[in-house]
Amino acid sequence: MVSFDCATTRRDGVTLVTARLWEIDEPTRVRVRNRLDGPVWPPRRQGMPEAGWTDSGFEAVVGPGSHALGYATPAPPADPAAELRDATPAPDAVPVDDRTETAADVVRELGDPSPPADAVPVDGAINEPSEPQSPASTPSPESSVRLPDAVDSWLAEMTRRVDRAEALAAAETLREATTAVGDAGGLAEVRALANAAERDERRLRAVAARAETLADRRAAAGVPVETLARLA
Template structure:
């Protein structure tokens, strides 16, 4: 039988609600409704609400096990901040956060294509706001995919130099490696924000940016695994690079023998 528990905490003028849905043996469509007298401020990713969130709460498919759903609202807390009003097995449906069937889903996965503010020429107003109908993250998410001007700036080495090659190394990595590194980098960014929060307002903003309390738990539980995998990758890559550098293929000799 699906279990449900929720609680609310008032922090710096904002009510943070955490609802836990558990004991699901298979993918399940759940509907959690906000019971407080105020709007739902859902967790956001890349400036748009995370998958499954609506203006009333959460309605989407989650995987087996236990899931924590967190959101904020300006309304004061109450004994019953949220309610589970639906839980139906959905074995044929993909979890909400794995679907790419809408514009918002693509933005969550790949990021907003709008240029960063510092890419706008001086003298022109920077379009810092998100597209219509879309609220920005709090705090704003840094731009991670900047396009570099192919012309070297004054004092910088030419494109063929070692420094330029280092800047371009990310573009030379396979897509699957890039995707994994970018995922780990997002978790590290969130961890650094949470670690650097030195006030209630900063902590509240960091929790929101991490995707709510469930996102905070994910960042915390993945920390050791992420570090071990990154260090293992670095060691393996260094050994392979040394072997590759030492292995010289005698092309001309082989050509003569053939």
């Protein structure tokens, strides 16, 4: 028989709930429900809720042994804070910690390696990537304007990253996730892509803001050629 207990800690207006499951002899589907009057804030990894968590608690197959489950909620503590609603043996099921079935599962498995050293603006300059890149595929009103090669190559690299990130985010099945990860170059590349997301966004916005400011200044800075010619 599965044993269960839980405890709470209140900090800075947030209740931390820790539940413990033990005496589990085989893979078992458990359902733990929050009893507090507030939403469940589940544990997260790489920005994604840990597998098995829902708005009302935790439901998944766990392996033999003991397991600790923790979540937070803005609700004040009460006794009991959570309860074990169900524990059903599932000997043929794969425990939640051992499976990778969805795109979210893939994202949860991402580590935190250093991003690759490739084309990024550094100290106001834009470096060319180490490998030739295809032109940006997203059409725009400015597509007829020829950009400097270094700028065009960097934007093409950013477009490639965004395309891959969108494909990974759109994957909803194991097959789609597998294909998207393969197209991205494997989990190592997916990790690097996820790790660089915030950095890429900041730099793209910084480049866009700087370019717009310079464009406005350039448009306003009309050169009085005739006047200068007379003065000269």
